[in-house]
Amino acid sequence: MLTLDMVREAQEALRGIARRTPLDPAPRLGENIYIKAENLQLTGAFKLRGAYNKIRSLTPEEAARGVVACSAGNHAQGIALSATRLGIKSVICMPAGAPISKVEATRNYGAEVVLVPGIYDDAAAEAERMVREEGYTFAHPFNDPLVIAGQGTIGLEILEQLPEVEQIVVPIGGGGLISGIAFAVKSLRPDCRIVGVQAAGAASMYLSRHAGGPTELRSVSTIADGIAVKKPGDLTFALCQQYVDEIVTVSEDEIASAILALMEVQKTVAEGAGATSVAAVMFGKVDTSSRKTVCLVSGGNVDVTTLSRIITKGLSKAGRIAEITTKVVDKPGSLLQLLKVVADSGANILSIDHSREDQHSDVGACMVSMVLETRDAAHVEKIRQQLTAMGYHLDD
Helix, strand or coil, rough: CHHHHHHHHHHHHEEECCCCCEECCCCCHHHCCCEEEEEHHHEEEEEHHHHHHHHCCCHHHHHCCEEEEEECCCCHHHHHHHHHHHHCCCEEEEECCCCCCHHHHHHHHCEEEEEEEECCHHHHHHHHHHHHHHHCCCCCCCCCHHHHHHHHHHHHHHHHCCCCCCCEECCCCCCCCHHHHHHHHHHCCCCCCEEEEEEEECHHHHHHHHHCCCCCCCCCCCCCCCCCCCCCCCHHHHHHHHCCEEEEEHHHHHHHHHHHHHHHHHHCCCCHHHHHHHHHHCCCCCCCCCCEEEEECCEEEHHHHHHHHCCCHHHHHHHEEEEEEEECCCCCHHHHHHHHHHHHCEEEEEEEEECCCCCCCCCCEEEEEEEEECCCCHHHHHHHHHHHHHCCECCC
C-alpha cells in the first residue's frame, strides 16, 4: 500500500544519499519548458532513489540472504551502490546487450554481475530463479511500493523547486518512476497534469492502458534500453490508470533528435530513455503552450559508442547530415561538375564514394554517393532541387 507518508519518509532517508538534482528553464527546447536533470543524479539516473529506499527497508533476515535484482543498467547501479553502502551482498542480472559502461559501473559499485542472453525480461526470469533456488531477496526495479515511494521523492522535489508547475512529462518503462511521481504530485496538486512517454518500439504501458490491463509485448526494440520493458507491473499499471492523465509514444528518430538537442542546448548528456520526455515536447506530442511543463530527464548512462551512433541519427533527423546518391557520366570533369554544385550550395562533403562497378549504373555512367554536412532539412531539400533541375537523377 503506497502512502504519501512513505514518500516523505523516503525523502528524509535519502538526505545525504541522493542528490537534489537541478530544475532549470530550457526556453530553446520549447515554450514553458523546464528540465529536471536526474541524469545528474549519483549513479547517473533516478534509480538510486527507489533502490536505496528498498534496500534500507530490508529485514535483517532478508539482508543476510543477499539481494538479487534485474536491470538494463540503472536499477543495477542503484542497488549495487545501496547494498554496498549498507554492507549487503548484491547480485545483478543484466541483459547481455546492456551498454558496457553500465555493466562496468555496476561492478565498480560492488555488485556481482550475471549477464543473461536476451532483454530485460530474460534477466528478470534469471533473477527469479536465483530467488527460488538460491534464497536471495529480490529487489524489483519498479513493481514495489518501496521502490515507487523512492521514485516519488522526485515529485516532491519538483513541487518544492517549481511550485507553479502545471504539467510534468515522465519517461515510462515498467512504470515505477511515473507511478511514484504521479502519486506524490496528484496527492498534493491534483490539478497538475502528468504525461507519460514511451518509445514506440517498447510501448507496453501505452498498449496496456488501451487494453485495460497489463499486456505483454512479443518483443521490444528501441535505443532507449532503460525503458525496454515487455510488460508493466500490476501495481504500476493500477497507479498509472488512477493518476496519469495521458501516455504518448515517440519514435527512434525523435529520441535521437532530443538527445542531440539536450547536448547542444542544455549542455547535458541524456540516454535514450531519459530523452523521451524532451522528444515528446519537441515533436508536439505534448501541448506546452499554456502550461509550465517539467520534462524529467531520467538518466544519462549511455555508452560512448552508442552515443556516437545516436548523434549521427539525430543529425540526420534534423537535416544536419544528408546522404545523396546519383549518376554521373563516366568522363573527365563530370564528377567535378557535380561537386561544384554541392560546394556552391554551402554544403560540406564528409565522405564520397565514386564507383564504376555498381550494378545499378549504366554502361558509361558511374554511381556517386555523398554524405553531406548541411544546415537543416530545408537546406537539404534546396540541394536536391538544384541537382534535379540540372538533370541529376537522385535515389530516394
